[in-house]
Amino acid sequence: MLEVIEIQTKAAQGRTEPYLCRLSDNQLYYIKGPQAGPRGLINEAVCAWLGQKLQLNIPDFCCAYLPPDILKYDAQARRVLGDGDTVVFGSRLIPDLIEITYSNALKLPAQFARDLFLFDYWIKNEDRTMTEHSGNPNLFYRAGSDNYVVLDHNLAFDEDYNFGRNAYLHPGYKVWLSSQRDVLWQDHYSAKLTIALQGFEQYAATLPATWLDDEADYLQQIRRTLLQYNDDEFWEVLI
Structure with a gap:
């Protein structure tokens, strides 16, 4: 499983307040964690999988481990993402x-x-x-x-x-x-x-x-x- 290694910025929009992060494959992803709720995370993963199989253009996605240390000194991210030691849903950044x-x-x-x-x-x-x-x-x-x-x-x-x-x-x-x-x-x-x-x-x-x-x-x-x-x-x- 990939791991979140850097938290960058919160997305400008989105009710679940996704964060742009770098994962251990050195790629950027928007991640959703506890703020989406368990059903929300399951929905994201299942629908991304189904949508890609239907050949809709859905970004590459993954589940990733969010370690607690990376949130220790980021109070804003911690308010949204919790204290870490959780698995988040990641949607790979497509620029522009x-x-x-x-x-x-x-x-x-x-x-x-x-x-x-x-x-x-x-x-x-x-x-x-x-x-x-x-x-x-x-x-x-x-x-x-x-x-x-x-x-x-x-x-x-x-x-x-x-x-x-x-x-x-x-x-x-x-x-x-x-x-x-x-x-x-x-x-x-x-x-x-x-x-x-x-x-x-x-x-x-x-x-x-x-x-x-x-x-x-x-x-x-x-x-x-x-x-x-x-x-x-x-x-x-x-x-």
């Missing part, structure tokens, strides 16, 4: 990212927008919104490119997820609604989700035991949520 605006959202590549919309529906994630007036898209692009980067899934698998209340706020909603009615769309996405879910149990077994200590049944709850795509009801609301 710019959060999308409403006008950017209208120009998303159609296939990407559809894939992202279905992904967030699958993982019951309401934390990706964009309207003409406001939003929290958790979606970025690199300046001068169409390279969109997907971030932040600590609020996924929301037990109170409400498709009707949330779907129209998603950056990919209009594209999905306008173009998903092809007769093969359900077969296409069912196959993609089946492939993405392969190896879930094996991956889940690699997650830190300290995250699971108080959430013994949470991974099975996640698995049940993900398997809902096998039910007709999962697809009916998407038509």
Whole structure:
């Protein structure tokens, strides 16, 4: 397991107050620790794994050990990250990212927008919104490119997820609604989700035991949520 060897700065945004840190592979990562809660950390790791398997552009990620000594003289970081001797979630820094605006959202590549919309529906994630007036898209692009980067899934698998209340706020909603009615769309996405879910149990077994200590049944709850795509009801609301 990698280890945090240097704490640099707190991110300019983010409700869980991630910190930019250098890890023992000498790369920079934004880390989330106790401030995200055990479920938040599990969500981040599971969704990053699933999203990459669906070929969404999610940064490389890892679990890393945060030693107590590195926080000893940093009261601000200690307020957010605790006293250390914990395992954190790390998302590797991709430089020069710019959060999308409403006008950017209208120009998303159609296939990407559809894939992202279905992904967030699958993982019951309401934390990706964009309207003409406001939003929290958790979606970025690199300046001068169409390279969109997907971030932040600590609020996924929301037990109170409400498709009707949330779907129209998603950056990919209009594209999905306008173009998903092809007769093969359900077969296409069912196959993609089946492939993405392969190896879930094996991956889940690699997650830190300290995250699971108080959430013994949470991974099975996640698995049940993900398997809902096998039910007709999962697809009916998407038509």
